[in-house]
Amino acid sequence: MHAKKAIGILGGVGPEAGVCLEHYILEETRKQNHPQSDQEHIQTFHLSCPDMISDRSTYLNFKNSDAPNPAEGAIEVMELFEVMAAHQHEELYVGIPCNTFHAAKIFQKLEALMSDKHLDHLHLINMIEETGKAIKEKFSHMHKIGLISTTGTREAKIYHDILIPMGFEVIEVSVSEQHKVHDTIYNLSWGIKSGMHNKEKTRKNMLAFVDVLIQQGAESIILGCTEIPLVLTELHIQTVPLIDPMRILAERLVHNATEKTGQS
Numbered sequence: 495m496h497a498k499k500a501i502g503i504l505g506g507v508g509p510e511a512g513v514c515l516e517h518y519i520l521e522e523t524r525k526q527n528h529p530q531s532d533q534e535h536i537q538t539f540h541l542s543c544p545d546m547i548s549d550r551s552t553y554l555n556f557k558n559s560d561a562p563n564p565a566e567g568a569i570e571v572m573e574l575f576e577v578m579a580a581h582q583h584e585e586l587y588v589g590i591p592c593n594t595f596h597a598a599k600i601f602q603k604l605e606a607l608m609s610d611k612h613l614d615h616l617h618l619i620n621m622i623e624e625t626g627k628a629i630k631e632k633f634s635h636m637h638k639i640g641l642i643s644t645t646g647t648r649e650a651k652i653y654h655d656i657l658i659p660m661g662f663e664v665i666e667v668s669v670s671e672q673h674k675v676h677d678t679i680y681n682l683s684w685g686i687k688s689g690m691h692n693k694e695k696t697r698k699n700m701l702a703f704v705d706v707l708i709q710q711g712a713e714s715i716i717l718g719c720t721e722i723p724l725v726l727t728e729l730h731i732q733t734v735p736l737i738d739p740m741r742i743l744a745e746r747l748v749h750n751a752t753e754k755t756g757q758s
Contacts, residue, residue, distance in 0.1 A: 498537070499751045502575045502588035502616070504568060505542035507550070508687050511591040511720035511740065512542050518744035526748050536751050539578055539586065543571050550594035551646030551676075564595060565603035572604070572613055579615035587617045587750045589743045591720045593643060596622040597650035617750070624746045625716065625739040626656035633714050633735070640665045640712030640734075642703050644719050645676045653716060665712050667703055675703055679719055686721040697725040704731050 501519060505512025519538060529535050547567040572588070579586040595601060605618060629639065639662045641653050654664050667675060678699040679685055684692040700722060707715055714735040717723050723738045730736060 497615075498582070498584045499753075500537035500539065500579065500582075500584045500586050501747045501751050502579075502586045503538065503540040503542075504571055504575075504588055504590045505540055506544035507547055507564075507590065507592035507595055508721060509542050509544055510686075510689070510724060512540060514720070514723060515589065515591040515740050515744060516540055518741050519748060522741075522744045522748040523752075526745075527752055536748065537582075537584065539575060541571050541574060543567075546570055550592060550597070550600060551644045551680075554594065554597055554599065554646040554650055563600060563603050565600050565607060568595075568604050569607040569611065572608055572616060572618075573611065576611075576613040576615055584615065585617065586615055587619055587747050589619050589621060589747050591621075591740055591743070593622065593652060593718050593720060593739060594646040594650070596620060597646065597652055598655075599650070619743065619746055619750070621739050621743040622652055622656055625653075625737065625742050626660060628742045629657065629662070629714070629716075629737065630660050636662070636713040638663045638665050638711045638713050639737075640704075640707035640710070640715035641718050642667070642675060642700070642707070642715065642722060644679055645672060647718050648672060653718060665707055665710050667706050671703065671706065674699065679721055686724055693725055700726050701731070704734075704736075708732055708734055 503512050503515055523529060523536055548562045548564045550564050553561050553564055575586055575588060639657055641664050657664055678696050680687055682688055684695055686696050704715055714737055716737045717726060720740050
């Protein structure tokens with residue numbers, strides 16, 4: 495039987511980001527394909543398994559080499575995707591709505607595990623690489639790209655490794671301000687990941703970080719944690735574009751899942 499195409503969301507990293515990505519996929523499907531019925535939407539498998547995948551920033555900042563690599567839990571989720579895809583004779587394009595997961599120590603480990611286990615129905619899309627391509631295509635006239643991210647993403651140089659070879663300069667807040675950025679995302683009482691976050695406070699903080707980057711000359715700003723778009727929903731601030739990697743990921747997932755055989 496000829497393989498169909500579908501989308502997989504490896505969720506739970508964090509859980510709200512996975513829901514946001516699924517919403518973006520629906521929006522992008524309407525934009526690209528104009529479905530006329532429920533049945534014309536893309537088959538999408540969303541597995542949110544937060545207890546199976548350890549925290550990415552904790553792993554990257556952990557000094558003990560025995561700390562579990564999040565890829566070790568993620569591969570179990572990927573195996574579930576493979577079972578579902580094989581059962582329905584589908585090719586599954588999988589996206590991971592977490593910037594920090596794309597650190598080489600984690601993402602490349604997952605790719606290696608997938609290869610070892612011969613998960614032949616799965617195609618893992620790299621959100622950071624796709625974001626770099628989109629920035630090069632849309633903002634090639636710019637030089638300074640701002641970045642707001644978790645400390646794990648910052649220290650792993652995830653975006654630096656993609657953008658600097660393209661000729662861009664990556665601008666971030668100071669080290670002391672970075673602690674505030676991370677706390678705004680992770681604080682157990684009011685941070686975005688808390689699930690009971692104070693949106694007024696978290697949004698105020700994020701707007702302040704954006705303002706700092708604009709003052710430093712940022713011509714566009716990457717929302718480099720997939721929870722940030724939950725409080726910064728606009729496309730521009732002070733005419734400066736906000737780049738949401740999850741929207742770029744959704745665009746690529748939908749494109750791949752609906753691309754006709756033989757197209758480039």
